[in-house]
Amino acid sequence: MNSDIFVDRLRDAVGSERVIVDPDIMNSYRADRTTTVQGEMPRVVITPSSTAQIARAVKLANEFEVPVIPQGALSGLAGGADPISGSLVINVAKMDRILDIDPVNLLATVEPGVINKTLKDAVAKEGFFYPPDPGSYTFCSIGGNVSTNAGGLCCVKYGVTADYVSELEIVSPTGEIMTLGRRTKKSSAGYRLAQLFVGSEGTLGVLTKATMRLRHAPAPVAGTVVASFSILEEMGDALREIASKLSPSLLEVMDQETVRAINAWKNLGIDEEAEAVIVAQSDVKGGEGAEELKLIEAICAQSGSGEIYRTEDPDEADALLEARRLALTALERLGPAILDDVGVPVSRIGEMISEIAKIAKKWQITVGTFGHGGDGNLHPTLVLPSRDQEVIEIADRCFADIVAAALSMGGTISGEHGIGLIKRDFMKDQYGTEEIEWMRRIKAALDPKWLFNPNKVVFDRLMP
Amino acid sequence: MNSDIFVDRLRDAVGSERVIVDPDIMNSYRADRTTTVQGEMPRVVITPSSTAQIARAVKLANEFEVPVIPQGALSGLAGGADPISGSLVINVAKMDRILDIDPVNLLATVEPGVINKTLKDAVAKEGFFYPPDPGSYTFCSIGGNVSTNAGGLCCVKYGVTADYVSELEIVSPTGEIMTLGRRTKKSSAGYRLAQLFVGSEGTLGVLTKATMRLRHAPAPVAGTVVASFSILEEMGDALREIASKLSPSLLEVMDQETVRAINAWKNLGIDEEAEAVIVAQSDVKGGEGAEELKLIEAICAQSGSGEIYRTEDPDEADALLEARRLALTALERLGPAILDDVGVPVSRIGEMISEIAKIAKKWQITVGTFGHGGDGNLHPTLVLPSRDQEVIEIADRCFADIVAAALSMGGTISGEHGIGLIKRDFMKDQYGTEEIEWMRRIKAALDPKWLFNPNKVVFDRLMP
Numbered sequence: 001m002n003s004d005i006f007v008d009r010l011r012d013a014v015g016s017e018r019v020i021v022d023p024d025i026m027n028s029y030r031a032d033r034t035t036t037v038q039g040e041m042p043r044v045v046i047t048p049s050s051t052a053q054i055a056r057a058v059k060l061a062n063e064f065e066v067p068v069i070p071q072g073a074l075s076g077l078a079g080g081a082d083p084i085s086g087s088l089v090i091n092v093a094k095m096d097r098i099l100d101i102d103p104v105n106l107l108a109t110v111e112p113g114v115i116n117k118t119l120k121d122a123v124a125k126e127g128f129f130y131p132p133d134p135g136s137y138t139f140c141s142i143g144g145n146v147s148t149n150a151g152g153l154c155c156v157k158y159g160v161t162a163d164y165v166s167e168l169e170i171v172s173p174t175g176e177i178m179t180l181g182r183r184t185k186k187s188s189a190g191y192r193l194a195q196l197f198v199g200s201e202g203t204l205g206v207l208t209k210a211t212m213r214l215r216h217a218p219a220p221v222a223g224t225v226v227a228s229f230s231i232l233e234e235m236g237d238a239l240r241e242i243a244s245k246l247s248p249s250l251l252e253v254m255d256q257e258t259v260r261a262i263n264a265w266k267n268l269g270i271d272e273e274a275e276a277v278i279v280a281q282s283d284v285k286g287g288e289g290a291e292e293l294k295l296i297e298a299i300c301a302q303s304g305s306g307e308i309y310r311t312e313d314p315d316e317a318d319a320l321l322e323a324r325r326l327a328l329t330a331l332e333r334l335g336p337a338i339l340d341d342v343g344v345p346v347s348r349i350g351e352m353i354s355e356i357a358k359i360a361k362k363w364q365i366t367v368g369t370f371g372h373g374g375d376g377n378l379h380p381t382l383v384l385p386s387r388d389q390e391v392i393e394i395a396d397r398c399f400a401d402i403v404a405a406a407l408s409m410g411g412t413i414s415g416e417h418g419i420g421l422i423k424r425d426f427m428k429d430q431y432g433t434e435e436i437e438w439m440r441r442i443k444a445a446l447d448p449k450w451l452f453n454p455n456k457v458v459f460d461r462l463m464p
Numbered sequence: 465m466n467s468d469i470f471v472d473r474l475r476d477a478v479g480s481e482r483v484i485v486d487p488d489i490m491n492s493y494r495a496d497r498t499t500t501v502q503g504e505m506p507r508v509v510i511t512p513s514s515t516a517q518i519a520r521a522v523k524l525a526n527e528f529e530v531p532v533i534p535q536g537a538l539s540g541l542a543g544g545a546d547p548i549s550g551s552l553v554i555n556v557a558k559m560d561r562i563l564d565i566d567p568v569n570l571l572a573t574v575e576p577g578v579i580n581k582t583l584k585d586a587v588a589k590e591g592f593f594y595p596p597d598p599g600s601y602t603f604c605s606i607g608g609n610v611s612t613n614a615g616g617l618c619c620v621k622y623g624v625t626a627d628y629v630s631e632l633e634i635v636s637p638t639g640e641i642m643t644l645g646r647r648t649k650k651s652s653a654g655y656r657l658a659q660l661f662v663g664s665e666g667t668l669g670v671l672t673k674a675t676m677r678l679r680h681a682p683a684p685v686a687g688t689v690v691a692s693f694s695i696l697e698e699m700g701d702a703l704r705e706i707a708s709k710l711s712p713s714l715l716e717v718m719d720q721e722t723v724r725a726i727n728a729w730k731n732l733g734i735d736e737e738a739e740a741v742i743v744a745q746s747d748v749k750g751g752e753g754a755e756e757l758k759l760i761e762a763i764c765a766q767s768g769s770g771e772i773y774r775t776e777d778p779d780e781a782d783a784l785l786e787a788r789r790l791a792l793t794a795l796e797r798l799g800p801a802i803l804d805d806v807g808v809p810v811s812r813i814g815e816m817i818s819e820i821a822k823i824a825k826k827w828q829i830t831v832g833t834f835g836h837g838g839d840g841n842l843h844p845t846l847v848l849p850s851r852d853q854e855v856i857e858i859a860d861r862c863f864a865d866i867v868a869a870a871l872s873m874g875g876t877i878s879g880e881h882g883i884g885l886i887k888r889d890f891m892k893d894q895y896g897t898e899e900i901e902w903m904r905r906i907k908a909a910l911d912p913k914w915l916f917n918p919n920k921v922v923f924d925r926l927m928p
Contacts, residue, residue, distance in 0.1 A: 104704045104811040149652045160650055162659070163627065176898045184807040185839040186624055187876035188613045188663050189883055189894055190921055191903045195626070195659035199652050216711055240568045247680055285752050343648040347568040375649040412651035419653055430653055434640045438910060439655045445909035446902060457654055 006064045007044050010088075013056035020045040029089050032076035033136075036338055036392075037421045039082030042069065045089040051169060051177055051208040054090060058206070059175035061088050061451055068173075068451050070147070070202035072112055075140040077339055078420030080148065080201040080456055090206055092143055098122050099209070106214040107166055107183060112143025112207045119212070128214040131158035134416065135325055143207045149199035151416030153321075156374030157249045157283075158215070160416065162198045169209035170197060173447035183211055196442070201418050202453040204446055218249065222282045222289025224317040226309045227300035228274030232357075234304035235276040236350015239373050241299045242280070243346045246292055250281035251374025252324050255353055258368040258381075261330040262323050270323070271307050276353060278373055279324055281317070327370040331381045334366070338382040338395055342406035343415035346376045355405045356380045363398040377415030378406075404429065419457045427458045470528045471508050474552075477520035484509040493553050496540035497600075500802055500856075501885045503546030506533065509553040515633060515641055515672040518554060522670070523639035525552050525915055532637075532915050534611070534666035536576055539604040541803055542884030544612065544665040544920055554670055556607055562586050563673070570678040571630055571647060576607025576671045583676070592678040595622035598880065599789055607671045613663035615880030617785075620838030621713045621747075622679070624880065626662045633673035634661060637911035647675055660906070665882050666917040668910050682713065686746045686753025688781040690773045691764035692738030696821075698768035699740040700814015703837050705763045706744070707810045710756055714745035715838025716788050719817055722832040722845075725794040726787050734787070735771050740817060742837055743788055745781070791834040795845045798830070802846040802859055806870035807879035810840045819869045820844045827862040841879030842870075868893065883921045891922045 004021075011019050020026055021044050030039040043066065048054050061068050067087040074081055074093075083089050096113035101123055108123055108130065116137040120130050133152035134140050144150070145161045146168065167181040181187075181194025197204055229235035235253070242251065254262070259272045270277055278300070282292040297308050311317060331337050344352045353369050356378075360367035371378035380402050384391050403413050403426050413419070413426045428436060439458050444450065450459075468485075475483050484490055485508050494503040507530065512518050525532050531551040538545055538557075547553050560577035565587055572587055572594065580601040584594050597616035598604050604614070609625045610632065631645040645651075645658025661668055693699035699717070706715065718726070723736045734741055742764070746756040761772050775781060795801050808816045817833050820842075824831035835842035844866050848855050867877050867890050877883070877890045892900060903922050908914065914923075 102811070104708045105809045106707070149656070151650050151652075155650055162656070172898065172902075178896065178898045178902070180899065182807075182876050182894075183874055184809060184841075184876045184879065186615050186619055186807050186836075186841050186879045188615075188805075188878045188880050189876050189887070190663075190891060190899075191906060192613070192626070192659050192663055193899060193902055195656050195662075196906075198659075199654075199656055216709070243570070244568045245680070284749070286750055288749050288752070343646075343650050345566075345569045345647060346649065347566070372650075377648075377650050410647055412646050412648045412653050414652045415648065415650045416652050423653070427654060430646075432642065434636065434642045435644065435654075435657060438636075438642070438657055441909040442655060442660075442906060445905040 006060065006066060009060050010044060010046060010057060013060055014046050014048050014053040018047050018049065018053070020047070029071060029091060030083060032074045032079060032081045034077050034079040034420065034422060035336065037079040037082060040085035042083040042087045042089045045091060047091050047094050049094060051171065054171045054206055054208055055175050055177050057088065057090060058171050062175055062449060065449060065451070067454050069453055070206040072143040073115070073139055073141040075136045076144060076148065076420060077341065077417040078414070078422050080418050080420030082421060084455055092206065093141065101126055105183065107211050108214055109209065109211045110142050111209060112141060114142050116140050116142060116145060123214050124217065127217050129217045130164065130212060130214055132161045132164060135328065142210055142212065146198055146207055146210055147201050148416070148418035151372070151377060153250050153252060153372060155372060156251045157247055162195060164213045165194055165198050165210070166213050167211040168194050168197055168207060170205040170207050172205045173452045199418065201420060201457055203443060203457055203459065205452060218283040219285035219289065221249065221314065221317060222284065223293045223310055223312040224320055225280045225293050225296050226270065226277060226320060227305040228271035228277045228307045229304060230274055230306050231304060232275045232354045233350050235278060238278065238300045238303035238305065239349050240347055241303065242296055243374060246295060248280045248292065248296060248374060249283040250279065252279045253349065253373030254324065254327060254370040255368060257366060258327050258331065258370040261334055261368055262327060265330045265333060266323055266326070268319065268323050274306065279320055324370065327368070328379070328381060331368045331383050334383045336384045336387050338384070338399060340380045340399060340402055341414050341417040342380070342403060342411055343377045344406050344409045344411035346374065348409045349373055349376060352378060352406065352409060356402055359398055359401045359405065363394050365395060365398050421456060424457065470524065470530060473524050474508060474510060474521060477524055478510050478512050478517040482511050482513065482517070484511070493535060493555060494547060496538045496543060496545045498541050498543040498884070498886060499800065501543040501546060504549035506547040506551045506553045509555060511555050511558050513558055515635065518635045518670055518672055519639050519641050521552065521554060522635050526639055526913060529913060529915070531918050533917055534670040536607040537579070537603055537605040539600045540608060540612065540884060541805065541881040542878070542886050544882050544884030546885060548919055556670065557605065565590055569647065571675050572678055573673065573675045574606050575673060576605060578606050580604050580606060580609060587678050588681065591681050593681045594628065594676060594678055596625045596628060599792065606674055606676065610662055610671055610674055611665050612882035613880070615836070615841060617714055617716060617836060619836060620715045621711055626659060628677045629658055629662050629674070630677050631675040632658050632661055632671060634669040634671050636669045637916045663882065665884060665921055667907060667921055667923065669916060682747040683749035683753060685713065685778065685781060686748065687757045687774055687776040688784055689744045689757055689760050690734065690741060690784060691769040692735035692741045692771045693768060694738055694770050695768060696739045696818045697814050699742060702742065702764045702767035702769065703813050704811055705767065706760055707838060710759055712744045712756065712760060712838060713747040714743065716743045717813065717837030718788065718791060718834040719832060721830060722791050722795065722834040725798060725832055726791060729794045729797060730787055730790070732783065732787050738770065743784055788834065791832070792843070792845060795832045795847050798847045800848045800851050802848070802863060804844045804863060804866055805878050805881040806844070806867060806875055807841045808870050808873045808875035810838065812873045813837055813840060816842060816870065816873060820866055823862055823865045823869065827858050829859060829862050885920060888921065
C-alpha cells in the first residue's frame with residue numbers, strides 16, 4: 001500500500017475499519033443511479049458511524065485541502081454524489097438508526113442513512129404519516145431526500161421534503177458540528193439556515209442527523225380513478241379544473257409511450273390507445289373522499305375523457321400505483337434510458353407533454369413522459385436505440401430542448417432530483433447572473449476552501 | 465433646507481414627491497409598534513411606487529454608503545423597522561396592489577404593501593384561502609409578514625408565512641433586481657434563496673413583489689369549544705393529547721390574567737376562576753368536523769376540565785375569537801404592556817405557562833399569557849404599574865427570565881414576531897457561535913457594504 005499521510009491520519013480519526021482505499025471496493029462508490037454521468041476515482045472512502053468521526057475527518061480534509069463528497073444511498077438521479085478524482089468520500093449510509101419518534105410534537109429524529117420507507121413504516125406503526133415518497137422510497141435515504149429536497153407522489157397534497165424539515169445537525173465544511181433550524185413548530189429567529197441547507201446537495205456540509213415533522217395518519221384511500229384521454233389538450237383541461245377545485249391525495253399522469261411500455265411488461269390493460277392517462281386518489285375522511293372522486297370523474301368526463309375507471313379495491317389500487325411507480329423501469333426495458341425531471345405550472349401540463357412529443361419527433365427519439373400531474377413535475381424519459389456516440393449526442397440535444405421548453409413555460413429545470421452534474425449547465429438558463437452570484441457568494445462564505453462537492457450545482461471544480 | 469447631495473440625487477431618482485426630509489413627517493417613520501424601543505431620526509424617507517425606483521435608490525445608497533432601512537406597515541413588534549440615525553428609510557406601504565390571482569396554480573402575486581386581510585378577502589371571493597393570520601392581520605402587510613415569517617392563529621393546522629412563499633422579487637443590498645424561488649409547486653434547482661430571504665427582517669434587501677401560495681377554501685368552522693381548567697398541568701395534558709391525536713384548525717390558550725382582563729373589558733363571561741382556558745375549532749368537512757370537536761371535548765373532560773362549552777353559532781364563535789384576538793389590547797388597558805413572543809414544543813406548554821407565573825411572582829410583575837397553544841407559541845405580556853426606570857429594569861429582567869425558560873425547554877426566543885432590536889441580545893442563547901457566524905458570513909457575502917438594517921437580528925450597527 002502506498003503511503004498516504006492523509007489516509008493514515010484518517011484511520012486514526014475514524015478507525016481503520018471505516019477507511020476504504022481498495023480501488024475495487026472504491027469503484028462501487030463512484031456513481032449514483034444517473035445513467036449519463038460517472039464519477040472519478042476518489043482518494044479514499046470512509047463509512048463513519050458517528051457525527052464526531054465525520055467532524056474529525058472534515059477537519060483533516062481542511063488541513064490537507066482535500067475535496068469532500070458526501071454520499072448516502074447512492075440513489076440520486078443527477079450525479080450529485082459522484083466523486084471527483086482525489087477526493088474524500090464520506091458515505092453515511094451506515095448511520096441508519098431511527099433515534100426518536102415524538103408522538104406529541106409529531107417529530108422523528110433519524111440518522112441520515114435511514115431509508116425513506118423504513119421511516120414511513122416506523123411512524124405508521126404509531127399512527128403517524130411521513131409523506132415524502134420519491135419513486136425510490138424503498139431504497140433512498142432521508143439524508144439524500146433532504147439534500148435534494150426530494151418529492152414524490154404525495155407532493156400534490158402534502159408538499160416536499162423541505163416542508164418536513166424541523167432541525168438538522170450537520171458537520172460544516174470547516175468541520176464544526178452545527179444545529180440548524182428548531183424543533184418548535186414555529187420560529188422567527190434569524191436566518192433560516194435549515195432551509196438553506198435543504199437542497200444544497202452536499203455543497204454546504206454533511207448532514208448527520210435530521211428531525212423531520214410528521215402528520216397524523218390520513219384516512220385510508222377512498223378509491224382510485226383512472227381516466228384516459230384521446231386528446232392531450234383535454235387531459236390538460238381536466239388537470240387544470242381538478243387543481244383549481246379539489247385536493248386529491250394523488251394525481252399522476254402517463255403518456256401513451258409510458259402506458260404501452262407498462263402494458264407490454266405487466267399487462268395491466270390500461271387504455272393504450274389514449275394519448276394520456278391520469279390516475280387520481282382521494283384520502284379525505286368519511287363520505288367526502290368518495291364525493292371528491294365523483295367530482296374528479298365528472299371533471300374528466302366533461303373534459304372529454306373516453307374511458308373512466310374507478311375502483312375502491314385497495315389491492316387493485318396498489319397494482320395501479322405500482323404500475324405507475326414502475327414506469328421508469330418499464331421504459332428502461334426498451335433500451336438505454338435517460339430520465340429527465342422538469343417542472344411546469346400545473347396549468348401548462350398538457351401543453352408541456354404535447355411539446356415534449358414534438359421535440360421527440362424532431363429528434364426521432366422515443367420519449368415516454370410520466371409524472372406528478374397535480375404538481376406539474378414531469379419525468380420525460382428518453383429511450384435510446386443504442387449507446388452509440390452519435391445517438392448520445394442527439395439525445396443530449398433532445399434533453400436540452402425539453403429543459404428549454406419547461407423554462408419557456410415558467411418552469412424549473414428540476415422538480416425533485418436536483419442539479420448535481422447533469423443540470424449544472426442549465427442553471428444559468430433558469431436564473432439570472434445575480435441569483436447565481438448569490439449562490440456562489442454563499443458557497444464561498446460557508447465553505448471558504450471550496451471543498452464540499454466543489455463541482456456540483458452551479459460550481460466548477462476549482463475555487464472561483 | 466440644507467443642501468444634501470444624496471437627497472438631491474434621490475429626488476432625481478425617485479421623484480421629489482416621494483422624498484421626505486421634514487423632521488415632523490419623518491418622525492412618524494421612526495418606530496413600529498414595539499413599546500420598548502424607539503428608532504432614531506433618519507436622514508431621509510422615501511415612499512416609492514415601483515421596483516425600479518427602489519433599485520435606483522439602493523444604488524445611490526451604495527454610492528453614498530448610507531444605511532438602508534426597509535419598512536412597510538410599521539406593525540412590527542420587535543423594532544425591526546426602526547431607523548438608525550442618518551439612514552435612508554424605504555417605506556413600501558404605498559406599493560399595495562394585488563397584481564394577479566391565479567386560480568389554477570393557486571397563487572396570488574402582490575406588492576409588499578398589500579394588507580394581509582386585503583389579500584385574504586380578495587382570494588376568498590374567488591373561493592381560495594390565504595391562511596397566515598397574525599393578530600395584526602387587519603393592518604400588517606405581506607411584505608412584513610414575509611420579512612418576519614409571521615404566523616397567527618392558523619398555524620396549528622396551516623403553517624406559517626414561509627410555507628406560502630412561492631416567488632419573491634427583491635432589490636438586493638447592492639441594488640440589483642432579483643427573482644428568488646419559483647412559481648412551480650416543486651423546484652430542486654440550487655440554493656433556496658427565497659426561503660433564506662423569508663424572516664431576514666430587511667437585512668438582505670427590500671421585498672418588492674411576492675407570489676404567495678393559496679389553498680382551497682376550507683369548510684366553514686364546524687363549531688367552537690371553550691374548556692377551562694383549574695389546574696394548569698391538566699390543561700397541558702389536554703393540549704398534549706389533542707396535538708398527538710387531532711388536527712384542529714384553531715387551538716388557542718389564555719391564562720387567568722388574560723381572561724380577567726378580557727372579561728373586565730368585554731364581559732364575555734369566560735370562566736375566570738380557571739387557571740387557563742383553551743379555545744378550539746375544527747374546519748374538517750361534513751360530519752367529521754363535529755366528530756373532531758366531540759373528541760376534543762372528551763379529551764378536555766378526561767384531562768380534568770371543569771367547564772366545557774361548545775357552540776355551533778358562528779356569531780358566538782366570532783365573538784370568542786375576537787376576544788382572544790383582543791387579549792393584548794385588554795391587557796394594555798391595565799398599564800404599560802411589554803409583549804413577548806416565545807415558542808416551546810407543544811408538549812411543554814402547560815409547564816411553560818406555569819414557569820411564567822413563577823417568574824411573574826418572583827419579579828412581582830403582572831404577566832398575562834395567551835397564545836397559540838396548538839403550536840407552542842406564547843405571548844406572555846408584562847403589565848407594568850408605571851414607566852418608571854426601576855420598573856422598566858425589573859421588567860427587562862423578568863422578560864429575560866421568560867426567554868431563558870423557553871430556551872431551557874428546547875424553545876425559541878421568537879415564534880413569529882422576529883428578532884429586530886429587542887431579541888438581538890438573546891440570539892447567542894439560542895444558537896451556538898457557529899450558527900451566528902454563518903448568519904454573519906451570509907450577511908457579509910450578500911450585503912458587502914453592510915448597509916441593510918445593519919443593527920438588527922444578530923448584527924451590530926457597524927460592519928464587523
